[in-house]
Amino acid sequence: MKFTVLISSYNKGEYIEECIVSCINQSYKNLEIILFDNYSNDNTKKILEKYSDKIKIIYKNKVSEFPALNQIDLIKEGLKLCKGDIICLLDGDDYFFKEKILKINNIFEKNDFDVVYDLPMIKKSNELIKFNLKRKFQKNIWPTIINTSAISIRKKSLEKFIQLNLFENYNLLEIDFRINVVSRCIDNNYFIFDESLSVYRFVPNSIMSDNKKYSKKWWFKRLQAHNYMKKIYELNNKVYSNFFDLKLTNLITKILN
DSSP: OOEEEEEEESSOTTTHHHHHHHHHTOSOOSEEEEEEEOOOSSSHHHHHHTTTTTSEEEEOOOOOSSHHHHHHHHHHHHHTTOOOSEEEEEETTOEEOTTHHHHHHHHHHHOOOSEEEEOOEEEETTEEEEOOOOOOOGGGTTTOOOOGGGEEEEHHHHHHHHTTOOOTTOTTOOHHHHHHHIIIIIIOOEEEESSOOEEEEOOTTSTTTTOOTTSHHHHHHHHHHHHHHHHHHHHTTOOOOOHHHHHHHHHHHHHHO
């Protein structure tokens, strides 16, 4: 089974080399590595030049002022080039453990899951802490989700997801939340591998770093999350039941606005 590691990056020069090397050094070798960069203005390009003979590198302009939409745009463009049956998403400031793709391959080979998640290690101040996933019901899935770099998805499933084309009205929502909702709440054809195969790095300039809990942006993002889930449920003739939290969030955002 062929894999594609699809890396999205912007100004991750401090971390991008570790990210790339972790992919090159995978024990499973039937893979391609594609990196899309939004024309970083730090030292990223200089580092990427060192690996131009080992990975495919594409530069693309930003399409939005919102980081989440730029990330999604890079993944959409990358999907057009992917030759792998399975796509492993990876943020430019995260990295994989050496056996990740081998172990993920073993799961896909034996099952027909659309998506396989692993439970990443969280790296903060050089300390690694295992991610604790709360086993929540659908109405409480946000904000406890499994991050982008721990998502491995069949190419055909990612193509189906992209075709939903529900992006512009939810400009604060990252692709990991969206995939979590569709696969875990709607399609219900996923597997959570209770082992850490990837590392999510907590960094000051990440997409998530300015979403402090109970801040104004946090509440607006929460409202988008509710509305996105409600829309996905409606499209699939399902009932989204968390109306109390939705109404409360809607009220608070009106006050804050």
